[in-house]
Amino acid sequence: xxxxxxxxxxxxxxxxxxxxxxxxxxxxxxxxxxxxxxxxxxxxxxxxxxxxxxxxxxxxxxxxxxxxxxxxxxxxxxxxxxxxxxxxxxxxxxxxxxxxxxxxxxxxxxxx
Amino acid sequence: xxxxxxxxxxxxxxxxxxxxxxxxxxxxxxxxxxxxxxxxxxxxxxxxxxxxxxxxxxxxxxxxxxxxxxxxxxxxxxxxxxxxxxxxxxxxxxxxxxxxxxxxxxxxxxxx
DNA sequence: TTCGTTTATTCGCACATCCGAATATGCTTA
DNA sequence: TAAGCATATTCGGATGTGCGAATAAACGAA
Numbered sequence: 611x612x613x614x615x616x617x618x619x620x621x622x623x624x625x626x627x628x629x630x631x632x633x634x635x636x637x638x639x640x641x642x643x644x645x646x647x648x649x650x651x652x653x654x655x656x657x658x659x660x661x662x663x664x665x666x667x668x669x670x671x672x673x674x675x676x677x678x679x680x681x682x683x684x685x686x687x688x689x690x691x692x693x694x695x696x697x698x699x700x701x702x703x704x705x706x707x708x709x710x711x712x713x714x715x716x717x718x719x720x721x722x
Numbered sequence: 723x724x725x726x727x728x729x730x731x732x733x734x735x736x737x738x739x740x741x742x743x744x745x746x747x748x749x750x751x752x753x754x755x756x757x758x759x760x761x762x763x764x765x766x767x768x769x770x771x772x773x774x775x776x777x778x779x780x781x782x783x784x785x786x787x788x789x790x791x792x793x794x795x796x797x798x799x800x801x802x803x804x805x806x807x808x809x810x811x812x813x814x815x816x817x818x819x820x821x822x823x824x825x826x827x828x829x830x831x832x833x834x
Numbered sequence: 835t836t837c838g839t840t841t842a843t844t845c846g847c848a849c850a851t852c853c854g855a856a857t858a859t860g861c862t863t864a
Numbered sequence: 865t866a867a868g869c870a871t872a873t874t875c876g877g878a879t880g881t882g883c884g885a886a887t888a889a890a891c892g893a894a
Binding site for chain 2: 869870871872873
């Protein structure tokens with residue numbers, strides 16, 4: 611199998627990897643997975659300043675991970691594709707297993 | 723469903739998200755998915771300077787995404803858990819679909 | 835139109851990360 | 865042990881990114 615073209619890797623990096631490269635943005639994605647929300651509600655729920663949330667949402671929207679829609683007096687954000695959370699869950703699962711495996715190795719002293 | 727604990731999100735970010743937040747590291751992961759390789763082979767294959775590859779590998783190892791083992795005169799790196807590539811593939815698939823959906827919306831002018 | 839709420843942006847600064855070049859370290863093998 | 869190749873690290877500088885505070889802009893409601 612040939613290597614993935616560098617161009618596609620750049621796309622992947624620019625859009626998704628970079629998007630999830632901030633703990634607060636990951637929190638925002640999970641929160642929006644529960645239900646679409648407007649900026650202030652997100653800021654309250656996650657205990658972040660509103661400008662911070664707004665900046666992260668702008669980035670996530672630019673990267674196409676979330677979409678926004680005005681509803682009355684507020685702007686409601688939602689996930690463009692909820693499967694992004696499945697991907698994050700897969701990552702968590704892999705990490706957990708790797709950490710456990712590693713812990714197991716450390717626990718049992720090498721039988722020399 | 724309650725929010726993921728911030729502590730676990732920090733872990734996820736520190737280990738995996740941060741690891742894949744560089745196009746060159748993504749290339750390295752895919753290359754190691756084809757077959758375990760030593761540093762110089764990777765540098766040649768991906769056309770990167772050896773110190774660059776070495777630095778990225780050190781980071782990936784610290785984050786537990788790759789493991790290293792000396793074999794004769796070279797150090798062979800391999801993926802700790804190949805499923806990380808499935809995750810990256812899922813990301814690529816999602817991105818491709820989102821981009822196509824978006825293109826479709828742009829193509830068809832709103833029928834007013 | 836005007837007020838008030840909601841959201842977005844700007845600015846300056848701090849911090850992290852990446853790279854190239856050079857060099858140091860480590861290990862194998864003769 | 866010594867030579868030589870493979871790998872790791874250091875350094876400086878450039879770049880990118882996040883934040884807080886303040887403010888601007890946008891929009892709905894009266």
